[in-house]
Amino acid sequence: MKVLATYNIKGGVGKTATVVNLSYVCAMEGARTLVWDLDPQGAATFYFRVRPKVKGGGKALLREKRDLDSQVKGTDFDNLDLLPADFSYRNMDLVLDNQKKPTRRLERVLDQVRNDYDYVFLDCPPGITLASENVFHASDALLVPLIPTTLSARTLEQLGDFIEDRKDGDKRLRKLRLLPFFSMVDVRKRMHMEMLESLPNTSAGFLHTHIKALTDVERMGVHRQPVPAFAPSSPATTAYEELWQEVRTAVG
């Protein structure tokens, strides 16, 4: 089972669209796939038309008072399951702080489904918190969507430093792949095109595929479906398919 998290310190960068579309493409290839919506705003949950509710809240899951599996919902698509968001996830840090080995809780909880899924996608809230440290520890790769601006370049650097500083104390982090890619690219903006040229050279795992700011991605909210499900021939569909091939190859 490979665990992939979409993550960015900054919000509003196309994180949830990435999880919803990549997990869909992954499941269509036949891999058993689970999306865990860790963002209390529940956007991924909304896109899959599931109600944002987990019995007992995040607390019951993280303390293993409730099986993960009992809270999983089948989506409308084969091989694709969802663990919905819950509003209580906003207090995740408080719950985690009271646990032994607070940065490793999420990894332990995911062990429950290790044989049930080939890929788990974690959709994470922005910011660096105790919850995000859990995500780093539990994941094989971080998919980092970046809008091609100088500010984004800085957040990538911050994230890199944060992980680098903790590598010595945490073996799992040494294996964590950082996979940044450009998202919401606007080809009419000069700065976007310049960043597309220069930034990838600064980070080893930078993915070649980028996702343009396309209306089909925005229309996901109207259709409440992944783009490839309602617009199979959209350029956005092709882009997510290519992105998935790159990610899958990178995590092996």
Add this chain to the structure above:
Amino acid sequence: PICSVAAPEAPRFVWELPDGGIRERLEPVLEMRALLPLATVTSRIQALNVLNSDGKTVARLFLDEGLSLCRESDESDGSPEPLGDLLRVQPVKGYDHELADVLEVVKKQLRLRPADDLFKSAMDKLGLTPGNYSSKVNVSLRSGTRADDATRMVLEDIFATLRANEDGTRRDIDSEFLHDFRVSVRRTRSALNQMKRVFPADSVAHFRSEFRWLQQLTGPARDLDVYLLGFSGYQAQLPDSAPDNLESLRRFLEAKKRQAHAELVEGLDSERYAQLLSDWESFLSKPPDPKDENDAPDAVLPVEEAAGKRIWNMYRRVTEAGAAITDDSPAEHLHELRKDCKELRYLLEFFQSLFPTERVSPVLKSLKKLQDNLGEFQDCEVQSENLRGFGREMMEQAQASADTLMSMGILVDNIAEAQAKARAEFYERFSNFACEDNRKLFRDQFKRLKGVAAS
């Protein structure tokens, strides 16, 4: 589903499947057996999604209209047989309450009755029960039955297995049809040989020689199957760089196998084989003739007595011959012992139902271990001899490179080593079988019966 796999077409063997959950689960079940299409089921499917107020699918309904089944067998005229209509309700994970509501509507409002699943209905239509084929002899005999009647019943059961495997042997669907066919022939010969006093000698003499012919006919193809089944094992014995050296041996064996199989089919198509089948069928269905009793001294004995006597005799023969084996004994002595063990094993299996299972099965277990050891020894003997022969043949036909011959040399060496190991282990396996507990068990269970008969 627990797991699934995308396959371009129905696979024949498990090794044709891509790696993954399905293959892992099927490997131990299928081993070297082929998957066969038995029937095609067709229907017009209407799929309906049950949505909640968010437009989320919470259950799926599939209406199979005009389900029908077409048999794949050659005898079938291809006309579809109706299986009726079916409404399938498929749950969506995490929506149990909604599923309960849907089922309520199906039962109460639509008034539909629960049906078997489609796979089971199709199997019922075909008259098949999954997992009910076994090559084992399975006859429930009653104590006191005349020995000739009971032996006929055993032979009938073996004959049914032989017939069940004939078509697959002919078409070479997989190696196990021929294997089970051959085992049936060997069991038949063994029963005729061991129970010869229950039938008049002149009534079975012909069958004994004809079944010997049939066994010889099927031998070469089976031997080659064994080499081909074990081929990846051969390759694994070679250094990493060398497994390809054996490719010409594989081609050689495959060509030989095709030839052997063609000869086997010719034999099965012959008048001689057809005659044997019809003669044997009428022998098996013939009611016992009172006159037989004069020519067959054990015909009217109760079967448990006749069988017990034979089992006790074979047991003594095996233990005496085994005790005489030393490091200096020639390989043929071990080979003879192996054949005797097989006869004893068959006898115990044929008449198992007459004796208490808890007594027979531990004996069978230690006998099986001894047989495995003798089998390993004998297989090594035959294999190294044959590999040398294949090497010479390939040389003559200019089919073998020096690399291939050297790789075959490594195999012959390894086989000699395995054979020495088997021989060293023989003594322990034998003494486990010939132990005092087993001797007592054989004496009490089988010799006693003879004593009763004499008194």
